[in-house]
Amino acid sequence: MLTGLSWLALEVKYLERARSFYEETLNLTLAQERDTELVFEAGETALVLRRPAAFPRGGLHTHFAFSIPDAAYDDWWDRLSEAYDLEEAQFGSARSLYLYDPDGNCVEIGQQDVAGPGIDGIFEVVLEVESLERATSFYADLGFETVDTGADRKRVRMQGPMALELWEPQLGIADARGGVHVDLGFRLDEPKVALDAVADRVRAIEQETDETVVVRDPDGHFLTFTTGQY
Secondary structure (H helix, E strand, O other), X not given: OOOEEEEEEEEOOOHHHHHHHHHHHOOOEEXXXXXXXXXXXXXXXXXXXXXXXXXXXXXXXXEEEXXXXXXXXXXXXXXXXXXXXXXXXEEOOEEEEEEEOOOOOEEEEEEEOOOOOOOOOEEXXXXXXXXXXXXXXXXXXXXXXXXXXXXXXXXXXXXOOOEEEEEOOOOOHHHOOOEEOOEEEEEOOOHHHHHHXXXXXXXXXXXXXXXXXXXXXXXXXXXXXXOOOO
């Protein structure tokens, strides 16, 4: 149903401080600049940095993961470790490093099968939810498939256009937390098909046209289903 992740939006306090981190430290390309937000290219996904000025706000303390080519990992570790106290985790043969941006978002940079160069996509987003059962059912009806359940039964990993982790309140690797009031955009050919799948459980329908549908999920996260980009 959902064919891609169009964007992830984060709330930031100071645009210039956030811009320096993502543009200079992580080498992302700035694609758009407005009074209250910056839009960076991260492969086929836009990373939106947004001052709190209106709804939807960006996500707070959101844990998410950037993709980099396997061979680039050691160079990223060597460069970032000069200025940051990094943590590392291994998942099978793939390694990930973790650091925090200036607004408290836990940024993971992990080995993935991507071309690069540099950051080439977002492969994981973590949402904080009140009820795992409710959230898992909701996202399953949007086409996400459960691939792992945490041993503590407080988290679920699902796979769709990217990995979606649903966490009840907790601390994860590198003391990461799931994001609250996260704003996600998904690509698909017929946005109203997604709405039909979950309309009886959304908290609100904010917009509905043939090209774009915006809803709030049961935990207040903003989801946009669209035929276009950000």
